[in-house]
Every structure is written in structure tokens, then in C-alpha cells.
Amino acid sequence: MDKFTKLTGVAAPMPLVNIDTDMIIPKQFLKTIKRSGLGVNLFDxxxxxxxxxxxxxxxxxxxxxxxAEILVAGDNFGCGSSREHAPWAIKDFGIRCVIAPSFADIFYNNCFKNGILPIVLPQEDVDKLMDDAERGANAILTVDLENQTISGPDGGEIKFEVDAFKKHCLLEGLDDIGLTMEKVASIDSYEARASIERPWV
Known part of the structure; x- marks a missing residue:
């Protein structure tokens, strides 16, 4: 998984509430198990x-x-069915960060597992960023995960909160497999010991 440290890019405004996963990637595109190729059908x-x-x-x-690499959206983003294809499509399109007042829980957690940073902010802060995003090609935001800040085109700065463990995983580019592989030495040691202690297994 790609590391997420600091992102500077165009922010696209999507001031809609309750954008569900079927809107993000309609059901007819769920036949694939590949994470690539879905961006063309994002919001199909x-x-x-x-x-x-x-x-x-x-x-x-x-x-x-x-x-656009950043999406500024309305409340309850990613609601609906728990399809992991939704963050796959967003990432494949090129969007690495979604900012909204709230997210559906499963979608929110799936974002972190796929290298996307979902940021929850108060509505007034989202409104400011939405206004920035409506500037078109000049809608440049910088999202600094290490310092947990968002900088706008006018130099203003907004702080955001993020779970420390999820932050670590994004900064290091660790998905579930990557986290497991960090323990590979301990796993190998256990397997070697187990094969001696229980050779019949």
C-alpha cells in the first residue's frame, strides 16, 4: 500500500449528503476482485x-x-452497503483524501485499509474547504497527515483528528497484510517451534 504523508492537490467540491456506496460504484461493476480499473466507473x-x-x-x-486528488463532500459519505469496491474506485481515480462532516463506519475504516485518508471535520470547517474547492484549478489544498493539518490556497490552516494507529498505518503504508508481515519473524519462530512440539499436525 502506498504511504500517505503529505498531499497537495486539487480539491473537488461535492456538496451532497448521504452519498452511498452504490452512487460511488454501482452494483454492476462489483464483479471484479481487482483493485484497479474501477476509477473510470467512479460515480458512474x-x-x-x-x-x-x-x-x-x-x-x-x-x-x-x-x-482532483481530494474530495470535499457532505454528511454521511459512504453510507449504504459495505462494498470495498467503493474505496477501490476512489483510489483508482486518483483521490487520496475525502473530507466530510461524517462517514459511514465501514466505509471509513475501509479507506484506511486502502491508502485513503478520510477526514472528519465540523460542518463549518467543511463549508470553508468547500468554498476553497469551488475555485476550480486554483482549489489547491495541502493535507499534512504527520502534523494533522489542512492548508488552503489563502494560507489558512485547519487541524483534524485521526486515530493514532490508523495514522501510523497510513504513514507507513501498512494494510492488514503489511501489519501481519511486520510480525513475520515471530510467526516463523512459532511455526518452527510448533512443528517440533507437534510434528503430527
Whole structure:
């Protein structure tokens, strides 16, 4: 998993509440078990019409937001079914950070396991960042995980909270497998001892 330390990028505004996982990645795209290739279908039903043509007014189709790396969204982001494809699609599109007043619990935790930083902020702070994000190509935010700050284009700074263990995992690029591999020496030692003590197993 890629490490997350400091991210400077364009922030896209999506001031919608209750964006659920079916909106993020519709059910017809859940047949794959690969984490790559889903970005093209992120927000599919909002990005494309029935003929598969881009809808120009959708934020991520606008030229200034096509390379957005940060998403500023409304309350209860990632609600609905617990599909892990949702953070896969977000990450594959290129978004590494989502900022909202609240997240659905399962989606929130899945983000950390897939190298995405979800940041919970009071509504008034989200409103400020939403205003910054509406500046188009000038909507540049810097998210510093080590110092837990978000810096806006005007130099203002917002502090955010994050669980210490989840922060460590993102900073070190550790998913569940990576965390297990940190203990590989102890696991090997246990297995060697177990094979001697219980050779019949």
C-alpha cells in the first residue's frame, strides 16, 4: 500500500449528503476482485448519460477537476452497503483524501485499509474547504497527515483528528497484510517451534 504523508492537490467540491456506496460504484461493476480499473466507473451514474457520454456539469468531468486528488463532500459519505469496491474506485481515480462532516463506519475504516485518508471535520470547517474547492484549478489544498493539518490556497490552516494507529498505518503504508508481515519473524519462530512440539499436525 502506498504511504500517505503529505498531499497537495486539487480539491473537488461535492456538496451532497448521504452519498452511498452504490452512487460511488454501482452494483454492476462489483464483479471484479481487482483493485484497479474501477476509477473510470467512479460515480458512474452521475458522470455518464445512458449512452455512455460524459455529463459536462458533473464536477469530476469538468476540466479543472479531472485530476482532483481530494474530495470535499457532505454528511454521511459512504453510507449504504459495505462494498470495498467503493474505496477501490476512489483510489483508482486518483483521490487520496475525502473530507466530510461524517462517514459511514465501514466505509471509513475501509479507506484506511486502502491508502485513503478520510477526514472528519465540523460542518463549518467543511463549508470553508468547500468554498476553497469551488475555485476550480486554483482549489489547491495541502493535507499534512504527520502534523494533522489542512492548508488552503489563502494560507489558512485547519487541524483534524485521526486515530493514532490508523495514522501510523497510513504513514507507513501498512494494510492488514503489511501489519501481519511486520510480525513475520515471530510467526516463523512459532511455526518452527510448533512443528517440533507437534510434528503430527
Amino acid at each position: 451514474e452521475m458522470r455518464y448519460d445512458r449512452q455512455g457520454n460524459e455529463i459536462p456539469d458533473f464536477v469530476l468531468n469538468k476540466p479543472q477537476y479531472r485530476n
